[in-house]
């Protein structure tokens with residue numbers, strides 16, 4: 001075991017130190033989860049549901065504490081952090097409705113009866129990034145537990161505090177020991193062991209596309225099941241017939257929320273050429289007005305970046321030749337601050353258009369017509385999210401069908417609801433989380449024929 005420190009990104013002060021698990025500790029947790037799996041699988045579905053509901057209630061009772069932990073650990077604004085803890089509660093309540101509804105089917109055959117079952121996989125390993133430590137973990141563990149699997153969760157080393165608290169709450173709510181464990185440590189140690197340990201039957205990974213590819217390749221060795229939620233470079237497409245005031249007023253929050261550290265960030269704003277200048281005029285005050293500062297302050301809209309190293313990476317996208325249209329503000333003094341920044345890209349190969357910045361930097365560029373907008377939006381290996389702003393319903397439908405992305409919204413920037421499916425096209429991921437089929441992703445379908 002080695003020791004790691006948790007730093008508050010708004011103050012640069014150490015808020016906690018914790019033991020980082022090694023391979024032996026990870027193996028021990030996986031083996032405990034493996035032993036706990038039959039008991040959890042065989043429990044009456046109604047009893048599993050009841051325990052998940054109690055877990056949800058424990059999260060609700062601890063909501064303010066969880067939110068404050070996330071403010072201190074990840075620099076999230078208190079408003080966002082409360083939403084995130086509430087999302088865990090809601091995912092657990094929704095998941096509590098799934099065990100009794102994992103229905104198989106009866107298929108007509110001659111000479112017998114054919115039925116299907118949805119069997120749990122066993123141990124599921126969940127690897128989570130630092131940008132939304134609570135919700136992303138819950139999107140995996142809620143339905144995985146509902147389907148009768150046991151779970152070992154690895155939070156990011158930078159942000160383990162809320163995950164460790166969720167582990168305590170699960171036990172306090174009465175989940176049997178070792179059904180849900182949290183093991184904090186490095187990805188290359190703990191996460192990698194999920195990939196190689198034969199008792200882990202599925203790996204759920206959220207993080208960078210680069211590491212996601214390694215996980216997928218590693219899992220191929222044992223034909224391990226995998227769900228991947230990876231990066232994004234989502235387009236916010238604004239047509240000339242849109243409500244421009246609303247589109248411009250909301251665009252900053254679609255990319256600068258969580259300081260742009262959001263896989264669904266609409267980091268490319270595509271604006272029809274005839275209204276391009278007008279849109280920029282409206283966007284400027286909206287960006288300058290984003291309140292950046294102390295995340296614990298109720299009025300704050302954007303906090304700091306997660307670390308000094310990440311701030312350096314984000315700053316690296318702004319080269320001396322980069323044309324910055326305008327920026328918002330940022331506080332002076334300690335903290336990994338970076339102002340909301342609007343860039344006019346030099347051309348289609350500009351890095352701010354092709355790579356995920358994962359910070360508060362947005363590129364604004366013009367398009368000519370519908371076909372041009374679709375072409376630019378799809379000119380990316382990512383395909384996670386996006387928005388279309390128009391008053392023409394037919395256009396909204398044509399464009400949403402043509403854009404290659406998993407989660408689109410029209411005249412809105414919403415991406416995530418726990419009762420609708422979420423996931424990416426192309427290199428943004430593999431599989432779907434959330435929604436009515438969430439638990440199915442943690443099962444194998446078994447077909448049984450009974451001769452009569």
Ligand code: TAP
Nearest residue numbers: 128129130156157186187191192207208211229230231263
């Ligand atoms: P990564 O560096 O990929 O890390 C994500 C997680 O994987 C961390 O827990 C990390 O552990 C672990 N990890 C790193 N190397 C590993 C390895 N070789 N084997 C197993 N696990 C390993 O990503 P990040 O920088 O934390 O997160 C940002 C990325 O996540 C962005 O690209 C973003 O778009 C993506 N993201 C996607 C989504 C969805 S839903 N599509 C949501 C949020 C974020 P340690 O860091 O603790 O070492």
